[in-house]
Amino acid sequence: MARILDGKAIAAAVKQDLAMEIAQLRECGVQPKLVVVLVGDDAASASYVRSKERLARELGMEAEVIRLAADVSEVELLRQIELQNADDAVDALLVQLPLPDHIDTDRVLAAVDPNKDVDGFHPQNIGRYAMGSPLVWPCTTAGILEILVRSSVPLAGQTAVVVGRSRIVGWPTAQLLLAHNATVVQCHSRTKDLTEFTRQADILVVAAGQAGLIGVDDVREGAVVIDVGINRVDGRLVGDVDFDSVVAKAGAITPVPGGVGPLTVAMLMKNTVRLARLRRLTKGDER
Numbered sequence: 001m002a003r004i005l006d007g008k009a010i011a012a013a014v015k016q017d018l019a020m021e022i023a024q025l026r027e028c029g030v031q032p033k034l035v036v037v038l039v040g041d042d043a044a045s046a047s048y049v050r051s052k053e054r055l056a057r058e059l060g061m062e063a064e065v066i067r068l069a070a071d072v073s074e075v076e077l078l079r080q081i082e083l084q085n086a087d088d089a090v091d092a093l094l095v096q097l098p099l100p101d102h103i104d105t106d107r108v109l110a111a112v113d114p115n116k117d118v119d120g121f122h123p124q125n126i127g128r129y130a131m132g133s134p135l136v137w138p139c140t141t142a143g144i145l146e147i148l149v150r151s152s153v154p155l156a157g158q159t160a161v162v163v164g165r166s167r168i169v170g171w172p173t174a175q176l177l178l179a180h181n182a183t184v185v186q187c188h189s190r191t192k193d194l195t196e197f198t199r200q201a202d203i204l205v206v207a208a209g210q211a212g213l214i215g216v217d218d219v220r221e222g223a224v225v226i227d228v229g230i231n232r233v234d235g236r237l238v239g240d241v242d243f244d245s246v247v248a249k250a251g252a253i254t255p256v257p258g259g260v261g262p263l264t265v266a267m268l269m270k271n272t273v274r275l276a277r278l279r280r281l282t283k284g285d286e287r
């Protein structure tokens with residue numbers, strides 16, 4: 001039976017460390033500030049943004065949410081981003097995804113000041129993944145690393161298979177695992193015979209957005225399985241991995257809910273603190 005990697009407990013430990021770090025920063029006169037831009041009224045996005053605002057405040061940071069109507073023009077959205085870029089009090093800025101179809105997501109993400117890009121989605125940051133040293137790794141990717149490291153899962157020399165190549169999770173996670181010396185295979189919706197690859201994985205990260213994509217026959221005995229999927233099936237939240245069967249064969253597995261998800265918000269706070277430190281204390285010397 002697999003060890004259950006408890007994301008809630010790991011996120012709680014991250015938050016505890018951060019609360020101390022933020023208290024120390026405040027003693028030096030630095031109170032990190034996070035700004036989140038939310039466009040439209042998607043219920044899930046609104047709920048994630050509320051968690052971000054609540055946790056930032058709980059940890060002693062400043063947080064502001066800019067709420068824009070679903071039909072806001074791209075020009076107005078870009079103007080709002082420019083205002084935050086220019087505001088010296090703002091350390092960290094993100095635009096909640098997905099955006100409505102009439103807005104060019106790439107243009108919007110490229111408009112965020114790369115030094116305030118707390119999601120790590122700006123092209124300049126993405127370019128830095130290739131060197132293994134972005135200012136910050138995207139929050140979910142950083143959360144996956146936190147789970148692996150805090151659970152003492154070795155990475156160097158391990159075969160890691162990532163299913164999915166999204167900007168938010170799949171692609172940066174493959175880059176991060178490579179930067180930690182894993183042997184990385186990236187699979188996606190056009191991969192032929194997915195099982196042939198997933199069965200080789202010592203570490204299997206699944207971020208495809210397809211409930212039940214990975215079953216017991218797709219997993220090697222003893223593998224570490226990280227399920228990033230969040231799918232609603234018959235009113236229930238499930239991942240991309242068939243947890244009930246895979247738990248009996250894997251060595252370790254993250255549940256959904258309660259696995260990677262809670263780390264996404266915790267790591268956003270960690271990224272915010274890092275950007276605040278870089279901007280205010282090192283004057284960017286570390287960049």
Ligand SMILES: Nc1nc2c(c(=O)[nH]1)N[C@@H](CN(C=O)c1ccc(C(=O)N[C@@H](CCC(=O)O)C(=O)O)cc1)CN2
Pocket residue numbers: 044048094095096097098119139140168230237256257258259260261262263264265
């Ligand atoms: N700008 C961004 N947009 C989006 C990101 C992101 O990192 N930056 N990630 C996701 C949404 N997301 C945070 O924004 C997020 C997703 C899931 C969770 C989470 O805690 N999930 C829980 C279940 C919660 C539920 O009941 O729905 C879990 O898995 O246990 C937090 C944040 C897309 N957009």
